[in-house]
Every structure is written in C-alpha cells, then in structure tokens.
Amino acid sequence: MQLVLRGITKRFGTLVANDRISLTVESGEIHCLLGENGAGKSTLMNVLYGLYQADEGEIELDGVVQHFTGPGDAMAAGIGMVHQHFMLIPVFTVAENVMLGNESTGFAGSLDTQAARERVREISERFGFDVNPDAVVEDIPVGVQQRVEIIKALSRDAEVLIFDEPTAVLTPQETDELMEIMRQLKGAGKAIVFITHKLREVREVADKITVIRLGKVVGEADPKSSNAELASMMVGRPVELTVHKGPGNFGDEALVVEGLTVHDDLGRVHVDDVSFTIRRGEILAVAGVQGNGQTELTEALLGLQAHVRGSIRLDGSELVGRSVRRILEAGVGFIPEDRTTDGLVGGFTIAENMMLNRSHGEPFVSHGSLRLDELHEFASDKLKEYDVRAPGIATLASQLSGGNQQKLVVARELSRDLRLLVAAQPTRGVDVGSIEFIHKQIVAGRDAGVPVLVVSSELDEVVALADRIMVLYRGRVVGVVPSDTPREVLGLMMTGERPEGAVA
Amino acid sequence: MSTPDNEPGSEPGTEPGTEPGDTRTQESARPEPEHRDADRWGGVLREIASGRAMTAFLSVLLAVIVGSLLIAATDEAVRDASKYLFAAPGDFFSAAWDSIWGAYTALFRGSIYNTNGADFETKIRPLTETCKFAAPLIAAGLGVGLAFRASMFNIGGRGQMLMAGAAAGWVGYQFDLPWPLHLTLAVVAGMVAGALWGGLAGFLKARTGAHEVILTIMLNYVAFYLLFYALSEQSLLQAPGSLNPKSLPMKESAVMPKLLGDRYNLHLGFVLALVAVAVVWWILNRSALGFRIRAVGLNADAARAAGINVGRTYTTVMLIAGALVGLAGANQVLGTVTSGIGVDLDAGIGFDAITVALLGRSRPLGILGAGLLFGAFKAGGFAMQASQNIPVDIVLVVQSLIVLFIAAPPLIQAIFRLPAKEAK
Numbered sequence: 063m064q065l066v067l068r069g070i071t072k073r074f075g076t077l078v079a080n081d082r083i084s085l086t087v088e089s090g091e092i093h094c095l096l097g098e099n100g101a102g103k104s105t106l107m108n109v110l111y112g113l114y115q116a117d118e119g120e121i122e123l124d125g126v127v128q129h130f131t132g133p134g135d136a137m138a139a140g141i142g143m144v145h146q147h148f149m150l151i152p153v154f155t156v157a158e159n160v161m162l163g164n165e166s167t168g169f170a171g172s173l174d175t176q177a178a179r180e181r182v183r184e185i186s187e188r189f190g191f192d193v194n195p196d197a198v199v200e201d202i203p204v205g206v207q208q209r210v211e212i213i214k215a216l217s218r219d220a221e222v223l224i225f226d227e228p229t230a231v232l233t234p235q236e237t238d239e240l241m242e243i244m245r246q247l248k249g250a251g252k253a254i255v256f257i258t259h260k261l262r263e264v265r266e267v268a269d270k271i272t273v274i275r276l277g278k279v280v281g282e283a284d285p286k287s288s289n290a291e292l293a294s295m296m297v298g299r300p301v302e303l304t305v306h307k308g309p310g311n312f313g314d315e316a317l318v319v320e321g322l323t324v325h326d327d328l329g330r331v332h333v334d335d336v337s338f339t340i341r342r343g344e345i346l347a348v349a350g351v352q353g354n355g356q357t358e359l360t361e362a363l364l365g366l367q368a369h370v371r372g373s374i375r376l377d378g379s380e381l382v383g384r385s386v387r388r389i390l391e392a393g394v395g396f397i398p399e400d401r402t403t404d405g406l407v408g409g410f411t412i413a414e415n416m417m418l419n420r421s422h423g424e425p426f427v428s429h430g431s432l433r434l435d436e437l438h439e440f441a442s443d444k445l446k447e448y449d450v451r452a453p454g455i456a457t458l459a460s461q462l463s464g465g466n467q468q469k470l471v472v473a474r475e476l477s478r479d480l481r482l483l484v485a486a487q488p489t490r491g492v493d494v495g496s497i498e499f500i501h502k503q504i505v506a507g508r509d510a511g512v513p514v515l516v517v518s519s520e521l522d523e524v525v526a527l528a529d530r531i532m533v534l535y536r537g538r539v540v541g542v543v544p545s546d547t548p549r550e551v552l553g554l555m556m557t558g559e560r561p562e563g564a565v566a
Numbered sequence: 567m568s569t570p571d572n573e574p575g576s577e578p579g580t581e582p583g584t585e586p587g588d589t590r591t592q593e594s595a596r597p598e599p600e601h602r603d604a605d606r607w608g609g610v611l612r613e614i615a616s617g618r619a620m621t622a623f624l625s626v627l628l629a630v631i632v633g634s635l636l637i638a639a640t641d642e643a644v645r646d647a648s649k650y651l652f653a654a655p656g657d658f659f660s661a662a663w664d665s666i667w668g669a670y671t672a673l674f675r676g677s678i679y680n681t682n683g684a685d686f687e688t689k690i691r692p693l694t695e696t697c698k699f700a701a702p703l704i705a706a707g708l709g710v711g712l713a714f715r716a717s718m719f720n721i722g723g724r725g726q727m728l729m730a731g732a733a734a735g736w737v738g739y740q741f742d743l744p745w746p747l748h749l750t751l752a753v754v755a756g757m758v759a760g761a762l763w764g765g766l767a768g769f770l771k772a773r774t775g776a777h778e779v780i781l782t783i784m785l786n787y788v789a790f791y792l793l794f795y796a797l798s799e800q801s802l803l804q805a806p807g808s809l810n811p812k813s814l815p816m817k818e819s820a821v822m823p824k825l826l827g828d829r830y831n832l833h834l835g836f837v838l839a840l841v842a843v844a845v846v847w848w849i850l851n852r853s854a855l856g857f858r859i860r861a862v863g864l865n866a867d868a869a870r871a872a873g874i875n876v877g878r879t880y881t882t883v884m885l886i887a888g889a890l891v892g893l894a895g896a897n898q899v900l901g902t903v904t905s906g907i908g909v910d911l912d913a914g915i916g917f918d919a920i921t922v923a924l925l926g927r928s929r930p931l932g933i934l935g936a937g938l939l940f941g942a943f944k945a946g947g948f949a950m951q952a953s954q955n956i957p958v959d960i961v962l963v964v965q966s967l968i969v970l971f972i973a974a975p976p977l978i979q980a981i982f983r984l985p986a987k988e989a990k
Contacts, residue, residue: 364871368869386872404868431853
C-alpha cells in the first residue's frame with residue numbers, strides 16, 4: 063500500500079497549522095515525522111485520520127483519492143492510529159476494548175466475546191505482543207496498554223499505522239520493546255508513520271525522516287544524520303545538545319538526607335530508607351525507571367508527603383515536619399514533574415503564576431495587599447530573561463506551549479534566593495530549544511553554589527547534568543556513582559542490580 | 567494588567583481544567599504575537615461573544631422569551647381567543663400581545679418606574695423597592711460567589727442566614743444600648759454567627775475531606791430546626807406569652823434607618839450590601855488572601871505545592887462567605903422585617919443567592935447586577951400579579967429558566983449560533 067499526502071493545508075482561523083505538506087509513505091517502511099511541539103505533526107495526522115478536514119490538498123491510497131469525514135472512514139480504508147493518550151476503557155478487558163466500536167454480535171445482540179479473544183490472541187502471537195485478552199486494562203502496565211491500542215488497529219486490518227508520540231509515556235525498556243514491535247510490523251509489510259521529537263528513537267528505527275517546522279516540511283533527512291544535524295533542522299538554528307558545564311566547585315554538604323522513608327495512606331512504602339547528601343554547587347541526578355520512588359522522594363523534600371520518617375537537613379536545619387510554606391521559605395526551589403497540575407495555575411496569568419509561591423509577604427504582598435506594580439515589573443523582566451514566548455504577562459498560563467510553561471516555572475523558582483533546587487523531570491514534554499535553555503539555567507544555579515537535585519527518567523539528561531548519579535530502584539538507593547559511569551552500568555543499576563566496580 | 571475583566575472563569579465544575587499544554591500546541595502551532603493590539607481586541611470581542619457575560623445576558627433574554635409564552639398561555643383572554651384561532655387569528659395574537667406587554671410593563675412599573683404614579687416620589691418608589699429586595703440578594707450572592715471562586719459550592723446560605731438572623735435579632739431585642747452602637751453590635755453579631763456556621767462547613771471539609779455540598783445542606787436543616795426549637799421555647803427566643811414561633815420585635819436602636827425617609831422602605835442594608843461588594847472586590851482582586859483563594863479554586867494541587875495551605879483557605883473562605891450571608895440575615899431581621907425573628911426570615915434568599923452568584927459569574931460587580939435584576943423581579947412580580955392577575959410564579963419560572971440556560975452554555979451557543987469557546 064502506498065499513502066500519499068499531497069499539498070495538505072489546514073488552517074485554524076488565521077493560523078496555518080499545516081502549509082502545503084506533501085508526504086509519501088510506502089509499505090514496509092517506517093516513516094518518521096520529526097518536529098518540535100507545535101510544529102503541526104499531530105494536526106497533519108488528525109487530517110489523515112479524518113478527525114480534521116483539510117482546507118486544501120488530498121490524500122491518496124494506492125492512487126485513489128480519499129475523502130475521510132471521520133475516523134470511521136479512515137479505519138475502513140486501512141489507516142489505524144495509536145494515540146498518545148490511549149483511547150481505552152480502563153475497566154474493560156483487553157478483548158472488550160479491542161472489539162469496542164466493532165462489536166460482532168450473536169443471537170439477540172449478545173456479544174461474541176470469544177471471537178474477539180481469539181483475535182487478540184492470534185495477533186498477539188503473530189507479533190509476539192504477550193497480551194492476555196482477559197486482563198483488565200487498568201491493571202496492565204502502560205507499555206502493554208499501548209500494545210492493546212496497536213492490536214485494536216491491527217484487528218481492523220490496518221495497513222497504515224500512525225504512532226503519535228508513542229514513547230512519551232513509556233519507560234526506556236518499554237521504548238526499546240516498542241521499537242522492536244515497529245520493526246516487526248514493518249517486516250509484516252505495514253506502512254508506519256512515527257511521530258516524535260526524540261532524536262535517538264528516530265535514528266534507531268526510521269527508514270525515512272521528514273522534518274516539519276512551523277507547519278511546513280523543511281526537508282527530508284538521512285537516518286544516518288547526527289543528532290545535532292537533526293536537531294538544527296527541527297529548531298531551525300544550530301542547537302547545543304550537550305550541556306556545557308565546567309568542573310564543579312563543591313562546597314560543604316548542604317543537604318543531608320538520612321534514613322528517609324515515605325509511605326502512602328495505604329501503608330505502601332515508596333521511598334525506603336534513603337540516605338544521601340548534596341554539596342553546595344553540586345548536581346545530584348536521580349536515575350531510575352519512572353515509578354521507583356522518585357516522585358515521592360521529591361515530594362517528601364517539599365513537605366508534600368504526609369507520612370515521612372527519617373531526616374532531611376538543609377544547612378543544618380530539619381525540614382521533616384515543616385509545612386510546604388516553611389520549606390519554601392527555607393530556600394527550596396521546586397520544579398514539579400507535572401507542571402500543569404503542580405507547577406502552574408492554568409487559569410492564572412503569567413504574572414499571577416510568577417508570585418504563586420510568594421503570596422505571603424514581600425516582595426509582592428504588603429499588609430495583605432497585592433503590590434501589582436512590583437509584580438508586573440518583575441514578571442515582565444523575568445519573561446524576557448527566561449525567554450518565555452508569550453504576548454504579555456497577562457497571557458494565561460494554559461495558553462502557553464509546554465516549553466514556555468516550563469520556562470515560566472523555572473523562572474519563578476530560580477528567581478528566588480535558593481539554598482536547594484529540586485527539579486523533577488525538568489524537560490519532560492519540552493521542545494529542544496527550551497531543553498537547552500532550561501539545562502543552562504540549572505547549571506547556572508549550580509555554578510552559583512546552589513545544591514541541585516535533578517530527577518529524570520531520561521538517561522541522557524541524567525548523564526548530561528549530573529556531578530554524581532544516584533540510582534533508585536523500588537524506593538531504595540542502588541548506588542551513588544560518578545557521572546562518567548557507563549550507560550550500560552547505569553541501565554543495569556536501574557533494574558536493581560549492582561555491578562562490580564560501581565562505587566557508592 | 568490583570569484587571570478583573572480578563573480573569574478566567576472560575577465557577578466550579580465549569581472550569582475546563584488545566585490541559586496539558588504540549589498536546590494543545592501539537593495540534594496548532596502558536597502564531598508569533600505580531601499584532602498584539604489586534605489580538606487583544608480580537609480577544610475582547612471573542613470574550614464578549616463567546617464568554618460568559620454574553621451567555622448570561624442571552625440566558626436572561628431567552629428566559630424572558632419563554633416567560634412570555636407562558637404568560638400568554640396562562641392568560642384567559644388568550645385562551646378564549648385560541649378557541650377561534652383560525653376564524654380570527656388577529657384576536658389571538660393581539661390578546662397574546664396584550665397579555666405579554668401588560669405583564670412586562672407591569673413588571674417594569676413595579677420594579678423601576680411607576681408611570682401611573684401621582685408624583686415623582688411615588689413614581690420612583692418601585693426602584694427603591696427593587697434596591698431593598700436586592701440588598702440581601704447581593705450580600706448572600708457574594709457569600710456564595712466567593713465560595714465559588716475557591717471552587718466550593720456553598721448551598722448553606724439558608725442555614726447561615728437563619729443563624730445570623732437569630733443572633734442579630736437576639737442582640738436587637740435583648741439589649742438596651744444607644745442607637746449606632748446597638749445596631750452595629752447586632753449586625754456584627756449576625757455576621758459572626760453566619761461566619762461560624764459557614765466556617766464550620768469549611769473547617770470540616772478541610773479537616774475531614776467531607777464534601778461541602780453535603781455539609782452545608784445538612785447544616786441548613788440543623789439551623790432550621792434549632793431555630794424552630796429556640797423560637798418555641800419561652801426560655802430561649804420565643805416572645806414572652808406568645809404561642810407563635812416568633813421573637814420580640816427589634817428595639818428602635820437596633821433597626822436599620824431608612825435611607826430616604828419614611829416614605830420609602832429602603833434602609834441602610836442596601837448601603838451595607840454595596841460596601842460588601844467593594845470589600846469582596848478588593849479581597850478577590852487586590853489582596854493576597856484573594857489571590858490564594860483563586861489559586862486554590864483554579865488548581866488546588868499547584869496551590870499546595872506553592873506553599874498555600876489549602877485546608878486553611880477553605881476554612882477562611884467559608885468564614886467570610888458565612889459572614890456575607892450573615893449580613894443578608896441581619897439585613898432581613900434588622901431592616902426589612904423588624905417585627906421579630908421567625909423561622910422564615912431567610913425568605914428563600916439563601917437559595918436565590920446561588921442563582922445570583924451564577925448569573926453574576928461569581929464576580930462582585932456581576933453579583934451586584936444580578937442581585938439588582940432579581941430584586942427587580944421580586945418587586946415587580948407582586949405588581950404583575952396585582953395589576954395583571956398573572957401568577958407571581960411566572961416570575962419564579964423565569965428566574966429558574968435563567969439559571970437553567972446559564973448552566974447549559976452550549977444550549978445558548980447553539981440557539982444563538984455563537985462561536986464555540988474552544989475553536990479547535
């Protein structure tokens with residue numbers, strides 16, 4: 063099967079999201095659509111999937127022009143989509159989810175679950191998916207849920223499979239497994255469109271790369287291109303992918319964590335007897351697969367966890383048992399892992415978000431009253447200093463792109479006098495240009511003598527930023543190792559093993 | 567920069583929630599802000615066209631239209647004319663027109679300007695009545711609206727008013743004090759009682775996580791039956807020698823003075839309500855407390871992570887909300903009906919306040935406008951019934967329809983073909 067997009071243009075009001083985009087995808091080929099957040103990749107795929115109607119241009123399948131008025135048409139024509147946010151019903155089983163929308167019924171409308179289960183089993187075996195048709199979706203890991211999405215598409219005889227940012231929700235291992243699955247599908251003659259902004263993945267699986275920037279095709283890239291070449295095509299200017307940081311100038315031990323144990327309301331232990339220290343001017347990066355206690359660790363440092371034992375001393379004073387407000391006032395800066403829930407108030411303006419954690423006193427509040435002039439001046443300055451791209455400080459935070467939202471959080475946190483910075487997944491869902499900027503800011507904080515704790519599930523980021531690396535597994539410290547530890551060793555440690563030679 | 571007009575909507579439940587920014591921007595690349603002024607004006611127009619201000623206005627309009635149909639349908643002349651509709655359709659339509667026109671002009675005469683009055687003083691009297699009815703609606707509406715801003719649904723207006731009315735009334739008839747002091751003390755007592763009753767719900771929510779809707783509804787019952795009991799006990803609030811559940815009347819020194827002389831019923835309560843509007847506006851838009859209230863209302867998780875004590879904010883909000891509703895209670899007992907505390911002193915205002923707060927989009931000035939509108943409905947409704955023999959219930963139907971239409975913005979958008987808010 064050959065899929066041709068010819069001159070697709072899609073406008074939203076005055077905004078041209080797709081500007082005469084042309085693209086050819088062949089069977090047995092993985093075609094990567096590379097571009098920053100907001101480049102128009104998803105819009106294009108939604109046009110292809112029939113969710114949007116193109117204003118201009120046409121879609122051709124094997125030489126026949128298609129007119130999709132909805133996803134149903136696209137599916138019938140053999141196009142399947144694996145959404146970034148899964149379209150699964152959590153309380154249904156795998157088989158029930160797969161048959162949903164395509165139910166085959168027997169006598170008097172009774173559901174033919176058996177056939178669906180067979181179908182799941184068959185597809186699962188053919189591609190080595192290892193999916194149990196009777197498992198309830200909410201009980202299975204995210205990576206497996208994604209395979210259910212793939213099975214859903216395959217069970218409707220999809221010949222073209224669109225993967226929309228499929229790795230955003232996956233652990234490194236699951237990502238590798240997905241790459242393997244994509245290669246198998248390709249081997250089975252499927253055409254695959256893989257949308258992403260992660261360079262490593264692209265280089266790993268792509269046969270062809272089309273780079274999109276600001277709604278236009280910038281060009282095709284060779285899968286053998288270097289990361290830097292791909293990144294500069296994506297961003298439109300040369301990009302520094304490596305973090306430049308000088309040798310550390312480490313001071314005293316500023317943060318001393320001893321025997322920290324965190325459990326939730328149900329008594330499950332998430333952080334188990336963790337001890338570590340961070341010196342002034344040092345970045346300690348926490349590596350580990352998502353869900354091994356990193357979230358709880360950072361929240362415990364901020365006083366956001368209810369059940370904490372052990373000790374967290376910052377410059378000699380104990381933080382455990384203090385309120386969040388007192389901890390912030392002690393000079394702890396916090397970049398939460400999920401900026402939209404914990405970092406920003408979406409319905410607040412940029413200026414209001416800038417003072418979110420300083421609503422109790424100077425400089426923006428005096429005698430219980432807001433000092434709007436000071437706030438607006440401060441916000442305007444920081445907007446420029448931190449390169450937050452927005453029409454103005456009265457813009458709502460929810461209207462910013464992910465990268466700009468994150469820069470807003472970083473601006474707020476780094477513009478206080480910090481004695482500790484806790485940065486959880488500081489560049490998740492952030493475009494390449496902003497990643498570069500945020501990394502620079504974090505390193506600048508470190509060079510100014512602030513101890514920094516960085517948590518990241520991206521090993522690249524951990525290695526790039528860290529002065530030392532702490533690996534967590536099931537809430538325990540596997541080891542604290544130097545930043546030049548080989549990736550394979552770190553990978554092993556992330557599975558809980560402690561290789562020879564890894565020094566604590 | 568952050569004027570109250572460009573603040574986001576904050577009614578609970580209607581908040582679209584913080585969408586992950588990157589998914590949105592993946593769908594549409596952001597334009598560079600080249601034409602800032604054009605964008606801003608476009609934004610203002612869009613806000614007016616698709617925003618809640620327009621929705622509120624159209625809801626009122628639509629409700630009035632539906633109300634017209636009901637007025638026509640319930641009118642006897644119209645029904646008679648409908649029997650020979652096809653023989654003389656003109657009769658039917660003129661009868662319908664007469665009844666609708668009559669009804670709404672009566673509403674106007676009863677609420678704003680009585681064109682039939684003998685002199686200007688009489689002609690303008692309805693407007694003062696409207697203000698009198700509006701005062702408690704505004705005060706209580708502020709109490710409900712403030713809670714909305716913290717994304718709390720304060721359905722406890724009735725209970726808060728009853729407790730406030732009881733406290734204010736008790737101070738009002740029990741003590742012998744000079745005029746300004748006595749009145750002040752009685753008003754303060756009412757506001758404190760309302761604050762405690764509201765704050766109790768906030769405190770329980772903060773401490774135990776119980777839902778404020780259930781708490782406030784149940785506290786309404788508790789307040790009602792407590793007051794009923796107290797008014798039936800000679801040793802408590804019941805007037806000595808009386809068999810009715812009613813207290814002694816207020817002493818002169820505790821009664822709110824009439825603003826425009828004895829000709830008009832308008833009393834000091836209206837001024838207090840206006841002051842409350844100003845105070846709440848300041849709290850919400852200019853105070854650190856209001857900032858925290860709005861932060862908690864829009865995103866409690868982010869507020870907590872930013873060091874804001876969410877539980878304490880809930881309690882504080884409900885204390886202030888209760889005090890505002892309490893002002894409405896004091897207004898009733900010390901100003902509107904000074905003959906003594908009764909279990910019906912709330913006169914349904916505790917619930918009407920919810921409507922007022924919704925129509926006013928939880929903004930102080932919006933609530934002022936909505937309160938005046940509903941005050942006009944109350945004042946005019948009686949005139950409508952008296953002069954046109956139209957059941958006052960029609961006015962209540964119109965009021966309810968307004969809320970119904972507001973609660974369903976897509977309905978309004980569909981009917982008037984407004985652009986949907988999320989143009990994706």
